[in-house]
Amino acid sequence: MLHVENLTAAIGDKPILKGVDLDIGEGEVHAIMGPNGSGKSTFAHALAGRDGYEIGGVATLDGSDLLEMTPEQRAAAGVFMGFQYPVEIPGVNNMYFLRTALNSVRKARGETEVGARDFLAVAKQAMELVEMKQDFLDRAVNAGFSGGEKKRNEILQMAVMEPRLAVLDETDSGLDIDALRIIASGVNALRGPDRSMIVITHYQRLLDYIKPDFVHVLVNGKIVQSGDHTLALHLEDHGYADFVNHDLDDAPEKPLTGAPS
Amino acid sequence: MTIHPDPSSEARLGALDRIGEIGYPTKRDEAWRHAPHRALGELTFGPPVAPGIGVPAELDNQIPVLEGPRVVVVNGSVDASLSNLAGLDGLRLSSLAEVLAERPEQVAAHFEQGDSGIADVFVALNVAYGADGAVVQVADGVVLDVPIHIVDVGLPAAAQNATCTGVLIDIGVGSSATVIETRVGAGSEFGGSNIRTTIALADDSTLEHVLLQDVPSVQVHLSRVDVTQRAGSVFKARSFNLGAAYGRIAYNVQLAGTGAHADLSGLFFGFGDQTLDQQVNVVHAAAGCTSRQTYRGVLDEESTGVFNGGIDVRPGADGTDAVQSNDNLLLSDRAAINTQPRLEILADEVACKHGATVGQLDETALYYLRSRGIAADEARRLLINGFADQAVDDVGIETVRAWIIHRLGHDHA
Amino acid sequence: MSEATREIEELTEASYEFGFSTDLDTDVAPPGLDEEIVRLISAKKDEPEWLLEWRLKAFEAWQAMEEPDWAKLDIMPIDYQAISYWAAPKQKPVLDSMDDVDPEIRDMFDKLGIPLHEQKMLSNVAVDAIVDSVSVTTTFKATLAEAGVIFCSFSEAVQDYPELVREHLGSVVPVRDNYFAALNSAVFSDGSFCYIPKGVRCPMELSTYFRINSQNTGQFERTLIVAEDDSHVSYLEGCTAPQRDENQLHAAVVELVAKDRAEIKYSTVQNWYPGDENGVGGIYNFVTKRGRAHADAKISWTQVETGSAITWKYPSVILQGDRAVGEFYSVALSSKRQQADTGTKMIHIGKDTTSSIISKGISAGNGQNTYRGLVKVMRSAENARNYTQCDSLLLGKDCGAHTIPYIEVKNPGAQIEHEASTSTVGEDQLYYCRQRGMTEEDAMSMIVNGFCREVFNELPMEFAVEAQRLLSVSLEGSVG
Numbered sequence A: 001m002l003h004v005e006n007l008t009a010a011i012g013d014k015p016i017l018k019g020v021d022l023d024i025g026e027g028e029v030h031a032i033m034g035p036n037g038s039g040k041s042t043f044a045h046a047l048a049g050r051d052g053y054e055i056g057g058v059a060t061l062d063g064s065d066l067l068e069m070t071p072e073q074r075a076a077a078g079v080f081m082g083f084q085y086p087v088e089i090p091g092v093n094n095m096y097f098l099r100t101a102l103n104s105v106r107k108a109r110g111e112t113e114v115g116a117r118d119f120l121a122v123a124k125q126a127m128e129l130v131e132m133k134q135d136f137l138d139r140a141v142n143a144g145f146s147g148g149e150k151k152r153n154e155i156l157q158m159a160v161m162e163p164r165l166a167v168l169d170e171t172d173s174g175l176d177i178d179a180l181r182i183i184a185s186g187v188n189a190l191r192g193p194d195r196s197m198i199v200i201t202h203y204q205r206l207l208d209y210i211k212p213d214f215v216h217v218l219v220n221g222k223i224v225q226s227g228d229h230t231l232a233l234h235l236e237d238h239g240y241a242d243f244v245n246h247d248l249d250d251a252p253e254k255p256l257t258g259a260p261s
Numbered sequence B: 001m002t003i004h005p006d007p008s009s010e011a012r013l014g015a016l017d018r019i020g021e022i023g024y025p026t027k028r029d030e031a032w033r034h035a036p037h038r039a040l041g042e043l044t045f046g047p048p049v050a051p052g053i054g055v056p057a058e059l060d061n062q063i064p065v066l067e068g069p070r071v072v073v074v075n076g077s078v079d080a081s082l083s084n085l086a087g088l089d090g091l092r093l094s095s096l097a098e099v100l101a102e103r104p105e106q107v108a109a110h111f112e113q114g115d116s117g118i119a120d121v122f123v124a125l126n127v128a129y130g131a132d133g134a135v136v137q138v139a140d141g142v143v144l145d146v147p148i149h150i151v152d153v154g155l156p157a158a159a160q161n162a163t164c165t166g167v168l169i170d171i172g173v174g175s176s177a178t179v180i181e182t183r184v185g186a187g188s189e190f191g192g193s194n195i196r197t198t199i200a201l202a203d204d205s206t207l208e209h210v211l212l213q214d215v216p217s218v219q220v221h222l223s224r225v226d227v228t229q230r231a232g233s234v235f236k237a238r239s240f241n242l243g244a245a246y247g248r249i250a251y252n253v254q255l256a257g258t259g260a261h262a263d264l265s266g267l268f269f270g271f272g273d274q275t276l277d278q279q280v281n282v283v284h285a286a287a288g289c290t291s292r293q294t295y296r297g298v299l300d301e302e303s304t305g306v307f308n309g310g311i312d313v314r315p316g317a318d319g320t321d322a323v324q325s326n327d328n329l330l331l332s333d334r335a336a337i338n339t340q341p342r343l344e345i346l347a348d349e350v351a352c353k354h355g356a357t358v359g360q361l362d363e364t365a366l367y368y369l370r371s372r373g374i375a376a377d378e379a380r381r382l383l384i385n386g387f388a389d390q391a392v393d394d395v396g397i398e399t400v401r402a403w404i405i406h407r408l409g410h411d412h413a
Numbered sequence C: 001m002s003e004a005t006r007e008i009e010e011l012t013e014a015s016y017e018f019g020f021s022t023d024l025d026t027d028v029a030p031p032g033l034d035e036e037i038v039r040l041i042s043a044k045k046d047e048p049e050w051l052l053e054w055r056l057k058a059f060e061a062w063q064a065m066e067e068p069d070w071a072k073l074d075i076m077p078i079d080y081q082a083i084s085y086w087a088a089p090k091q092k093p094v095l096d097s098m099d100d101v102d103p104e105i106r107d108m109f110d111k112l113g114i115p116l117h118e119q120k121m122l123s124n125v126a127v128d129a130i131v132d133s134v135s136v137t138t139t140f141k142a143t144l145a146e147a148g149v150i151f152c153s154f155s156e157a158v159q160d161y162p163e164l165v166r167e168h169l170g171s172v173v174p175v176r177d178n179y180f181a182a183l184n185s186a187v188f189s190d191g192s193f194c195y196i197p198k199g200v201r202c203p204m205e206l207s208t209y210f211r212i213n214s215q216n217t218g219q220f221e222r223t224l225i226v227a228e229d230d231s232h233v234s235y236l237e238g239c240t241a242p243q244r245d246e247n248q249l250h251a252a253v254v255e256l257v258a259k260d261r262a263e264i265k266y267s268t269v270q271n272w273y274p275g276d277e278n279g280v281g282g283i284y285n286f287v288t289k290r291g292r293a294h295a296d297a298k299i300s301w302t303q304v305e306t307g308s309a310i311t312w313k314y315p316s317v318i319l320q321g322d323r324a325v326g327e328f329y330s331v332a333l334s335s336k337r338q339q340a341d342t343g344t345k346m347i348h349i350g351k352d353t354t355s356s357i358i359s360k361g362i363s364a365g366n367g368q369n370t371y372r373g374l375v376k377v378m379r380s381a382e383n384a385r386n387y388t389q390c391d392s393l394l395l396g397k398d399c400g401a402h403t404i405p406y407i408e409v410k411n412p413g414a415q416i417e418h419e420a421s422t423s424t425v426g427e428d429q430l431y432y433c434r435q436r437g438m439t440e441e442d443a444m445s446m447i448v449n450g451f452c453r454e455v456f457n458e459l460p461m462e463f464a465v466e467a468q469r470l471l472s473v474s475l476e477g478s479v480g
């Protein structure tokens, strides 16, 4: 469903993504791991359509060209991004925000809008999923939320928006173990045959809860290694040293020797 | 107002011409709303009075004792015998009269203010009559550890009760220095001093400028500091507005180069029927500059405090980051505070904040101290001192800090 | 320039939705102002001698006054002799039944979205509609009469309740208060009068709509609200004017008197024609609004100002009685070449008086927005409290925001806090909303409305919705 080929991204004349190739099939969960500053968030933003990058290469979702679309068109096409740093919007009610978002996407797809009552039911369900209290919806979007609350709010939004492709950028960072469990079980509940996910993290920890079908290692703007979930375990033990110390442009495409099986 | 013709240069004559044209400020002038207009009108200005009077002994414990370079100005003229003009490596310290006579081009900018630079009649008077004072020139790439001390002494006489002094400070590229200006006076006569300091900070230079205003409470004191900052320069102003019947300290800071930073802090502490007036205007004229204004007022007895602080963000000064605060304690039911924190923003992508508070001592804190056995009066004093001393903490040089604490009478705690 | 900034510029070039001009037959006085015109107005309205005297005194005072010096305003000089000071739709102004209202006027109100027909009435809102200078009709009179509430046009009040009018007129805003108040006092044509007797809670929201229709007429209404001890009233004011390429002058005076323990809530949604992108046309809105709050009384001003070429307005509260409360909530938007200079004055006289000020200024296009406020604590005001928060939002790079608060305190028991901030709509906020599927325009409107939330929360429900819509319309435009 998602096809990414030789995707590049630069800010000014600073190249950040240097040619990423990635194919994701229906219902698959892919993890992207990598050291800080390797370009993980940039990759997510490139898919979601953030301004300010020079983008090259190809990215299609269900055959349509994502790179041609505005952020809201991508959202309507089914791309949902869970932000590493969710944005605070003072004064805007969380529930109102979410309903407007959902109805914007539905409208763009030619679907009918969801009324207030129906929406409340949807929201309630989603809230249970991430174990949030009712008053959460009455507060302003992310304003004054703790780190954990912000991340849970992202998952809540994902549950309501029902995306085709969810890109979760470090949804696990800054969470205690309980919050991590809540988020992971939320994500697992939302896995399904018509929903694919990209889970970005730089800890293996999250992947104990969310079993990815594939793991990719992104270093210095390139995917230098791909494998199954055991690759994550290897990284847990060895860190990224194997990758960062090499001349990355020549990084081997074969599986690492000595990876535990 | 009495006008004595004297000025030698054209610029100074021109300023003399403008005096009548501009006239005295009135209550309708925003920057002079709370000034004692009658008293201002009773000041008589003229050229500097010949030196040789010396400094009365009573001032000895009013002037901080600092080793090193020093200029002492008495009634608008430099007293060479009390000064120490021997420069240091990279520092040239001179009397303004000498520079005006020998190399006038180096102080031309101080006098050639143009019509727009002459903001009020007192600037004009200072341009016309402030022909002596101090000139501090720091070469490029010099770091001065020793503070430069400029002492201004006003001894009003009946014939001419007000004096003008000029101070110039030029800091070269990448250099850093500290200048302390102490303003004192003696006698029980009415009179005033009008002191203008112009400061030019070259790229990446740093200046800490401490201003101690402590003239007798029968006098009027007018200080004006004009600062131009080039790229990457840092200006730290520390003002202590303590003396005078009307003590006014005005700053006009132009952030003219990218990434310049101005950090102004001040304390005004009034007793009796003093009016202590702070006029601060920081102009963000270049992109990416930051500024901070932190002013504290403590007003006791029948004193009045004024804070009129502006942040002026000009078109194109994108990425400005400016914060301003004025916190005040009113200690008596006859004291008053007038505070006006202004923001004027004409640029994009700015983050500006300002705040002002007026309040009393924190009851909970008082209670806390008393519950630890401290008597109510003592507890009050501790809290007031604590509030005021936070302004003192911003001063970089230990001896100066200690002196201010001493002057405030806070050192016996 | 970023995508978002460009978009904001497009968004703010909205056209004026209410800029139609209704073809009404109007009875207009010749332009110009002298004592004769003042006498003519008074005669047309069949006023008692004392009121004529009062007007003449004001006129004399006005002639001796100087026009204010327009600090921050960029303004064309006003030619007071080119303005016509009297215009009335040609029909008998006061009617008994809704059905008697001129169909064209009804039509106009329908276009404005103000349903005048009983059946279309917003539930529980009594409306006094003022076109140009004359009060056209007041609805729900009977219901109000039952509660003892008087709500009528000012002219009617002069005829029917002269004692009440005489006692309170000019008691809060004296004729010499300022240039425009003096002018208004001399030539005011009509307005609303409202009286709530002791202990009465007004059974419905009262509402006035102002509309300037004729060309080159000034509109000078006078509103007087008197709330007796322990009474309560909520009053709404809405304004529109047609699109004209000449500036029109609006100089109203509103006086509120809240006696002991009374509460007056006064809400305004002001949407006068702002002029076009080039600053041609638009209303000059110079308004004096002030309330006097007696012991334990509360006066609350809420305003949403999206219109006018120039707004100059400082709804104020004199906190006279002990424990009186004053509030000011304001949203002011200036886009195109609009200039808004607005704020409040809170004068603390009584003990334990409190005031709070929440001001939200939005500048877009070439708009200039100034908050100018005064918090004054007199010696007598033991233990006064004020909290002020002024936030400015800048949309684009050619606009400006100015915050000029004056704080003058003469009592050591006062606690005053002023906070202000200036910010822009973050690119990241827009992007976040768009990632969730909203168009840039919707995202912008949502963020700006969020910025104003604290103020909108103070408005009665129907007005809050209206205000939100107005704000979106004013920010909307050619896009989409």
Ligand SMILES: Nc1ncnc2c1ncn2[C@@H]1O[C@H](COP(=O)(O)OP(=O)(O)O)[C@@H](O)[C@H]1O
Binding pocket: A011, A014, A016, A034, A035, A036, A037, A038, A039, A040, A041, A042, A043
């Ligand atoms: N706005 C920006 N301007 C310049 N460099 C940026 C910007 N955003 C990110 N970068 C740089 O791009 C690289 C990748 O960043 P990012 O995608 O956030 O990494 P990750 O999410 O893997 O930690 C880093 O070197 C970072 O400094």
Ligand SMILES: [Mg+2]
Binding pocket: A040, A041, A042, A084, A169, A170
């Ligand atoms: Mg990241």
